[in-house]
Amino acid sequence: MGRRISRAVNRKLRRYAVVTGSVVLLLVFIAIHALSPVMDAIYYNPSSHRNTQPPLDLNMAVYMELVCGDKGFASVNVRPEGYGRHSLDVQTQISGRISHHYLELNKDHLYWTDMSWNQPDLPVNAFTYSVEDRETYAGTTVEEAAGKLCGLSESMVVRAALSFKEAKDTEQLAAFMKKYSGEYLYVPFETYEDQRGTMSGFMGYRPDAAGYVRTDSYDQIRYPYLDLAQYEEEGEIGADVPTQHVTSMLAYMKDNEKFGQIFTSDVPGENVFNRQKYENALDYVQKNGANGYGVVVNAGRDELLQMLSDSDVDGIYLMDAQLKL
Numbered sequence: 001m002g003r004r005i006s007r008a009v010n011r012k013l014r015r016y017a018v019v020t021g022s023v024v025l026l027l028v029f030i031a032i033h034a035l036s037p038v039m040d041a042i043y044y045n046p047s048s049h050r051n052t053q054p055p056l057d058l059n060m061a062v063y064m065e066l067v068c069g070d071k072g073f074a075s076v077n078v079r080p081e082g083y084g085r086h087s088l089d090v091q092t093q094i095s096g097r098i099s100h101h102y103l104e105l106n107k108d109h110l111y112w113t114d115m116s117w118n119q120p121d122l123p124v125n126a127f128t129y130s131v132e133d134r135e136t137y138a139g140t141t142v143e144e145a146a147g148k149l150c151g152l153s154e155s156m157v158v159r160a161a162l163s164f165k166e167a168k169d170t171e172q173l174a175a176f177m178k179k180y181s182g183e184y185l186y187v188p189f190e191t192y193e194d195q196r197g198t199m200s201g202f203m204g205y206r207p208d209a210a211g212y213v214r215t216d217s218y219d220q221i222r223y224p225y226l227d228l229a230q231y232e233e234e235g236e237i238g239a240d241v242p243t244q245h246v247t248s249m250l251a252y253m254k255d256n257e258k259f260g261q262i263f264t265s266d267v268p269g270e271n272v273f274n275r276q277k278y279e280n281a282l283d284y285v286q287k288n289g290a291n292g293y294g295v296v297v298n299a300g301r302d303e304l305l306q307m308l309s310d311s312d313v314d315g316i317y318l319m320d321a322q323l324k325l
Contacts, residue, residue: 044261044262062252063253070186074211075211094185095157102114108262120186127139127317129167145160158320161317162307166312170239176295181299182304183297184296187242188203191284192284205245207237208237246285
């Protein structure tokens with residue numbers, strides 16, 4: 001009798017063990033094969049090809065043009081790691097030199113060790129517009145810079161930030177760029193009232209089409225000239241187009257909360273999308289225009305000396321130089 005009871009208990013225990021083992025294996029299978037896709041669907045997924053989500057390269061191109069356009073964003077490569085994790089390789093390019101910036105996106109949080117990847121190559125006091133007095137200006141006077149440039153070989157190309165005495169609207173800026181040859185990389189523009197004299201960082205734009213064409217990746221009616229390559233007319237880009245380009249970039253970032261919230265915010269421990277920053281800048285530009293208070297330019301020695309002779313130029317911050325081949 002006791003043996004029969006013992007066998008019955010053992011059979012039940014074996015059945016329980018089999019059931020428990022099966023459940024564990026099922027849970028492991030789900031964790032391996034089902035949990036990762038579910039987590040990728042829940043969190044921001046830059047490798048997704050859903051029509052409802054703008055492509056990451058467009059998002060990053062707009063973001064980086066606004067906050068650090070002088071770096072010359074080129075492209076971004078994404079490698080899915082599973083479970084809401086992605087490895088990113090953001091590539092920037094200036095004068096043919098490509099730099100790689102490696103980031104990790106983990107469950108809607110973007111992490112990086114390269115602290116300069118989304119920062120301009122310029123200090124916040126690189127333009128006279130941003131400082132209260134000349135003592136805090138990082139650049140030099142026109143006369144001092146001219147002396148330094150004259151000591152360079154004419155085969156050198158210099159990247160520099162020129163400051164204007166007064167902010168220029170897009171028509172005035174177009175006239176300046178037409179008058180002086182060079183590769184114009186970046187134009188920082190005013191984003192709020194009484195900005196002069198405040199070292200509050202930059203928002204800017206590239207004044208000509210550059211990089212990959214992304215015009216098929218966005219609504220061209222809602223965001224006209226988000227990519228300046230959309231301008232298909234012959235000749236120079238019209239003065240009104242850069243203003244539309246700037247307002248479209250600001251509106252695009254304002255509307256793109258899913259992408260915007262992957263960045264760290266002023267709220268400790270939380271990624272809170274700062275929509276108001278883009279809304280306020282958009283409102284200001286719509287009322288006042290995209291007024292640039294300087295330019296970042298790649299130019300030869302002689303071309304840069306000609307720019308310095310312009311009475312509207314207030315100072316220059318010399319960034320780097322390389323041999324023109």
